[in-house]
Amino acid sequence: MNKINEIMTHYDSDVQKEWERLDIHYFEWAITLCFMERYIQPGDRILDVSGGPGKYSIYFAKKGCDVTLVDLSAKNIEFANAKAEEEGVHITALQGDACCVDTIVSGQYDHVFLMGALYHLQAEKERVRAVTSCMKLLKPNGIFYASFISNVAGILYALRDELDYGYLHPDGEDGKYLN
Numbered sequence: 001m002n003k004i005n006e007i008m009t010h011y012d013s014d015v016q017k018e019w020e021r022l023d024i025h026y027f028e029w030a031i032t033l034c035f036m037e038r039y040i041q042p043g044d045r046i047l048d049v050s051g052g053p054g055k056y057s058i059y060f061a062k063k064g065c066d067v068t069l070v071d072l073s074a075k076n077i078e079f080a081n082a083k084a085e086e087e088g089v090h091i092t093a094l095q096g097d098a099c100c101v102d103t104i105v106s107g108q109y110d111h112v113f114l115m116g117a118l119y120h121l122q123a124e125k126e127r128v129r130a131v132t133s134c135m136k137l138l139k140p141n142g143i144f145y146a147s148f149i150s151n152v153a154g155i156l157y158a159l160r161d162e163l164d165y166g167y168l169h170p171d172g173e174d175g176k177y178l179n
Contacts, residue, residue, distance in 0.1 A: 050116030054080030
């Protein structure tokens, strides 16, 4: 399975979990919104690239913004459309790759978010393509929002969440882990 299909399969598998992720990681949500709300005004055009199930898209649509969401996951797009309808707002939601978003949508946006894809694009040329594609859609003096995870984040995540680990026995005799 190639990397793009692997990412789509991952996000298609549990859209509800991705929607709720920012409820669990509330500080990430709150801090990001704190900075965005300094600049985003009702009526602004927003392009949310790799915005998952549309949490930011729907939030800003409720604030009166014209929002277009593009995400790789078809299930995320389906969920975002349903959630927007449930919330009584309109967003344009399209499936597509962040590396060529400028071939999927057109026009100029006041704000472009690229906050999910940079977690997954491991090759520098892919990251450059995604950013370049987004920048083609940003109005002059518009604002580009990006987020990424450092290379050590995966190690920290694995140590925290994925490994059953403990400490070496204090006397060092048996070399077994204690839980």
